Every structure is written in C-alpha cells, then in structure tokens.
Amino acid sequence: MGKVFSSFDEAVADIFDSAVIMVSGFGGTGGTAQNLIVALRDHGALNLTIISNTAGLASLMGFGTLPGHTAVDCGLLIDNDQVGKLIASYPVSPSPSKVNSFESHFREGKIGLELVPQGTLAERIRAGGAGIPAFFTPTGVGTQLAEGKEVREFDGRRHILETALKADFALIKAHKADTLGNLSYKGTSQNFGAVMVRSSGISIVEVDEIVSPGQIESHLINTPALFVDRLVKI
C-alpha cells in the first residue's frame, strides 16, 4: 500500500490552492512538522485555510524551542502570503509591542480569523474525525465568542453549539512510525497532531524513524495505522 514517501516535496505535491490544512504543534517545535511546512512553502499553494493552535510562536519568540535552534512553523506560510484564513486559539504575540506576520496581515485585511478557545478547537477537530457533526460545550458561554451560536441548557447550565472541523490535508510530526502507519509520539508532542491525524482527508506525517511492523510495541502505539496516509522520514 506504500505509505512511505521519499521526500517532503513529493508528500505535499498534490496540495491545491484554497485547501484546508491542519498543522500540528502546541506552539513550540515539539510535534510541529517543520520539514513539511518548508515543503509546502516551496510548493506555493495559495489561499490556504490553516487550522493550528497558534500562528507560529516558536518562529516568533522561540517558544518551546531549544536554545540556539531556528524554528519553522505555520508562520512561514503566513509570511509567504499563502494563507487566506486562520482558525486558531492563540493567533498573535502575547506582547502587543511584538507584532507577528499574522497580526499585520490581519490589520491589512489580507487574512481572516476564526478565534476558537483551545479546548473547543481540539474537540471540534476530534469530532471531525469521529463522525460527530456538532456538540454542545459550556466553554465560551456569555462571551463574544458565543455570538450567533445556538444556546441550550443541560443540567441547569447553558451550553453553546460548536461544529466539527475537517481538513483536506494535515501536516503532522510524530516520533516513530512503522510502515503500516502506526505512530508513537514523545512526551508532550502528541498535542494537536494526534487529534488532527484523525480528521483530515489526507494525513501527512514526518517522523524521526520508520521501522518494521512489530518494532513499535503494540501497547505503545498512540495513533493506529488507519488514520495515517503518508509518511516521510526526517
């Protein structure tokens, strides 16, 4: 079935203009598919919708990045004018005086934003891969992020309706894969990747190591193979 691709460029070659793309990572380099992001920058697809926790905190301020390392994250695609819309929980710099490319593009009207609470973002992505089209959540009730959303009371508490998120592609970083597509992650680097891998039409995963089936002990597999479409070794 051939999930293993020989290059990052080849693995992203069919990403089309206006595609919806999930990009893994919490904000730092851990769990961020830095090589696939560079390949997508080189590939040049335009008007993308990016679903990501941040607009790139590692490249902006070294968030979660090892000292002396230069980080790549989805900020690279925004810098390169490839992104038309961002769906994120943490889109701008924590410091108003330090402006990232998302914020300047946003103020120029070049990029749209759907701001989503982080837990709602994760759950919308999870739902997208689990056959749940929408769900009610208490998060955001009574705030401006609830505006226009259906409200219902359960157990005496108000909840708002949130819809599932799906993508055409996901760019994900895991630690180890076997050739079937089973994945294991290290430490806190599961973050959004282990959820996004389930809700994208084509999931593309870069890994530190690709091994034969059986070389990842079955009880240490975090993502079962059926969620994984393409693998590239770093």
Next chain:
Amino acid sequence: MLDRLPREVIAMRVAKELKDGDVVNLGLGIPSLCSQYVSEGKTILYHSESGVLNYGPMAEQGEEDDDLINASGQFLEPTPGMSFFHSADAFGMIRGGHIDVTVLGALQVSKKGDLSNWMLPSRGIGNVGGAMDLAVGAKRVIVAMEHKGRDGEPKVVSECSFPLTSPTCVSLIVTDIAVISVEQEGLILRETAPGWGLEDVQNETEPELIPAKDLKEIGL
C-alpha cells in the same frame, strides 16, 4: 506610601490554597510561580494544556527537550509518574471537571466574579488560548494579579468593560495588597498586605468591599 507585595509573595499566598492531592493548572505570569512555594509534604499533580500531568521542576540548562514543555513553553524535567496525552484529552480533563484548582492572571475581575483576561480592547485582537476552558471547567478559579493596572486603573471592577473570558467563575482574588473572596453577598476582604487597612484597599477597588469579621494581615 504603603508597600505592595512582590509577585513571589502573591504566589506564596496562592500556594497556601492548594491542598494535598489537588490537580492544579497554573496559568502564565504570577500563577506559574506558585508551584515553587507549595509546602513540603503536599502532593500536587500539576496539569498543563500542552498534554502533561504530574510535571515537576523545569529542566536544567543543557537538559532541555522540546518534546517536554508546559503551556508557557518552559522545558520540563522528566519526572517519575508523569503522563502524556493529546490536546482533546488535555481539555476533556479541564472541561470534564477533573481539575481541582486553576490559578489565572486577569485584566479585570468583577464583583460577581466575572473574569476578563484575554484581550485588551485597545489592541482589538487577542489570544484566548485555554483560558475560557479553564475558567468554565476547573472546580475552583483563583485569580493572582496586581491590584491595579499599569496606568493605575482598578482591576477589581463593578462590571468588566473588557471582553469576558467567563461570567461568574472566580472564587478568590489574591493581589499585591489583598485577598478577596467572591461570595453571594459581594466581595469579602479577607486579608490585607502589612500596613494596609480596609480604606486603603477600598481606594484602589471599584466595587464596595465587605470586611470579613476576622479581617487580618496576609498570612504565608
């Protein structure tokens, strides 16, 4: 001029609120300092949105691993008994009521315990991050902050004028001059910094404070 407590002392006072066995999530800024001041003998399980439970100290210089961070992007030391999970589970734990205490920073807290901590209206755009989930999901929300803003404006207000994180979620406010609990009858002033009286704290607070019967100096 009365002295204000340093950030570390605010964190020390909050640390007293954490009980043995609590699952605790600490926000950015002053809240992140609290874990340093928990008294020995208490076992606290720290949770972070980055996908880790039971983290301990920060990693030593040279020992950093980018697969091991907390939600502030700080590198963690590997700790026996720590566990990892993805973002949907990290927030299922929060929303599902499995976090006993969260300590958050704030831009404004109202007399009803409404919290605003994610956007300065003057900026017009902000980071919501995990704040709304924590404010709604944690069993107890403690705010740790400076009592006044940078321009001297009160942060404990009658009504929040900044965009809300969540209505009526805060139960305790610990600042550099006071400890205030949010109750049905209003804001109860429980403790004040050394030298500060009810009137001094009231002068920096918009809504009326009700002095506790046993109003006392902040104890650490």
